[in-house]
Amino acid sequence: MNKILFSAVSKKFVMALAGLFLLLFLPVHLGINLMLLKNDPEPFNSAAHFMATFPLIKVVEVLLFLTILIHVTYGIILQILNWLSRPVGYKVRNKSETTAFSRFMIWTGLSVLTFLVIHFFNFYFIKLGLVEGDPENFYSVAWQLFSIPGYVILYWICFLLLGFHLYHALQSAFQTLGLSNEFWKPVIRAISLIYAIAVPVGFAIIPLVIWLFK
Amino acid sequence: MKLKLKIWKQKNARSGGAFETYDLDGVAPEMSFVEMLALLNQTLVQQGREPVAFDHDCHEGICGSCGMYINGYPHGPVKGLTTCLLSMRHFKDGETIVIEPWRAKPFPVVKDLIVDRSALDKIQVAGGFISVTTGAAADANAVLVSKKKSDLAFDSAACIGCGACVAACKNASAMLFVSAKISQYALLPQGKPEAKERVRAMIAEMDKQSFGSCSNTGACEAQCPKQIKLFNIARLNREYYKAF
Numbered sequence: 058m059n060k061i062l063f064s065a066v067s068k069k070f071v072m073a074l075a076g077l078f079l080l081l082f083l084p085v086h087l088g089i090n091l092m093l094l095k096n097d098p099e100p101f102n103s104a105a106h107f108m109a110t111f112p113l114i115k116v117v118e119v120l121l122f123l124t125i126l127i128h129v130t131y132g133i134i135l136q137i138l139n140w141l142s143r144p145v146g147y148k149v150r151n152k153s154e155t156t157a158f159s160r161f162m163i164w165t166g167l168s169v170l171t172f173l174v175i176h177f178f179n180f181y182f183i184k185l186g187l188v189e190g191d192p193e194n195f196y197s198v199a200w201q202l203f204s205i206p207g208y209v210i211l212y213w214i215c216f217l218l219l220g221f222h223l224y225h226a227l228q229s230a231f232q233t234l235g236l237s238n239e240f241w242k243p244v245i246r247a248i249s250l251i252y253a254i255a256v257p258v259g260f261a262i263i264p265l266v267i268w269l270f271k
Numbered sequence: 272m273k274l275k276l277k278i279w280k281q282k283n284a285r286s287g288g289a290f291e292t293y294d295l296d297g298v299a300p301e302m303s304f305v306e307m308l309a310l311l312n313q314t315l316v317q318q319g320r321e322p323v324a325f326d327h328d329c330h331e332g333i334c335g336s337c338g339m340y341i342n343g344y345p346h347g348p349v350k351g352l353t354t355c356l357l358s359m360r361h362f363k364d365g366e367t368i369v370i371e372p373w374r375a376k377p378f379p380v381v382k383d384l385i386v387d388r389s390a391l392d393k394i395q396v397a398g399g400f401i402s403v404t405t406g407a408a409a410d411a412n413a414v415l416v417s418k419k420k421s422d423l424a425f426d427s428a429a430c431i432g433c434g435a436c437v438a439a440c441k442n443a444s445a446m447l448f449v450s451a452k453i454s455q456y457a458l459l460p461q462g463k464p465e466a467k468e469r470v471r472a473m474i475a476e477m478d479k480q481s482f483g484s485c486s487n488t489g490a491c492e493a494q495c496p497k498q499i500k501l502f503n504i505a506r507l508n509r510e511y512y513k514a515f
């Protein structure tokens with residue numbers, strides 16, 4: 058039984074499911090963030106407050122953290138095993154035709170993880186009371202962060218890398234779950250492309266709009 | 272044609288290795304890559320030097336033994352060809368060609384360009400078969416198979432077990448090979464009764480041989496001389512989940 062639960066294919070299955078769950082969460086987060094564009098802090102803060110206090114959301118939150126943990130841990134374990142599968146490398150770089158984004162998943166993934174940790178220090182740990190700050194006014198915290206050019210540039214780079222990660226991630230998850238064939242592959246690829254552009258761009262334009270118009 | 276060849280030389284699995292450079296003259300564009308290496312060895316033997324060890328057998332792209340990593344491509348830069356069918360007209364006069372053995376933990380180097388690919392055979396032995404006799408004339412009349420499925424099964428049965436998919440994969444994964452072997456049975460009625468045990472056993476053996484996992488990068492599909500498609504891997508995954 059263990060052989061089945063922890064086989065390479067099962068690990069990928071778990072990773073794919075966890076990844077798809079995270080993909081569902083991003084648009085929700087984006088929806089709330091877009092409220093930052095309103096001049097009135099009220100809608101954003103009350104949405105943040107709702108997310109922080111509503112019981113059902115609490116359950117989802119725990120699930121979300123577990124999912125991130127599983128996705129990251131499995132990703133790192135699989136990557137290490139994969140590296141171990143080729144202890145002696147080639148002298149000439151492999152020129153096989155591959156989709157460029159797929160080769161750097163571990164690195165784009167780790168960059169996103171790094172951003173996530175910074176993000177937690179800025180917001181989530183304030184909510185938990187681990188870091189100083191006003192948990193009732195995330196609106197002003199966000200605006201403050203977006204007024205720091207260095208932070209915004211880092212933010213943009215991270216979302217660019219997230220976009221690279223997502224483009225391969227979505228189609229790869231479907232393939233891993235066995236939900237791909239000759240007919241659906243181009244469709245899934247198109248959806249991946251739209252998602253991987255729309256979501257990161259959505260996040261990235263918020264500081265830009267604030268800079269330009271506010 | 273004149274060529275400069277940089278070839279990996281290694282005495283055996285335990286010893287280290289290094290590139291050796293050879294200059295070879297008199298290569299005809301219509302020669303196959305394997306014939307070019309035979310010419311090199313002939314020259315080396317005449318000079319009293321040690322020839323380069325490399326595997327080859329059928330010279331018609333069906334045995335899968337002639338695998339080598341040529342200038343960064345398993346089986347060389349032309350799609351859909353094994354090394355033995357790759358002709359030298361795809362290379363330029365005066366070109367430097369770097370030749371390395373397949374690199375993967377489950378494929379230890381035996382000597383120079385020869386690796387031990389028996390890890391693939393072990394996966395096959397674990398479940399890539401049907402326990403009853405089948406395929407006789409009576410079957411063709413009694414068992415209905417759609418044209419589409421029989422074509423797909425035939426396409427996946429074209430896998431020659433050369434290991435180029437493993438060699439190309441950044442994870443040294445054998446998923447394309449296993450998916451081809453699984454698909455050729457999963458698509459046909461004769462393969463159904465043992466489908467579950469087969470896929471479980473073959474995946475377990477694949478892990479045991481320490482092949483990597485699939486990250487859907489597609490290098491295998493790009494390099495496979497038999498052009499086995501990635502959809503087979505999706506089918507393999509489906510078959511595996513069905514086996515729970």
Ligand code: SF4
Nearest residue numbers: 430431433434436495
């Ligand atoms: S799937 Fe293709 S590359 Fe892999 S062993 Fe079979 S024929 Fe060779």
Ligand code: FES
Nearest residue numbers: 328330335337355
């Ligand atoms: S020698 Fe048999 S496939 Fe090349």
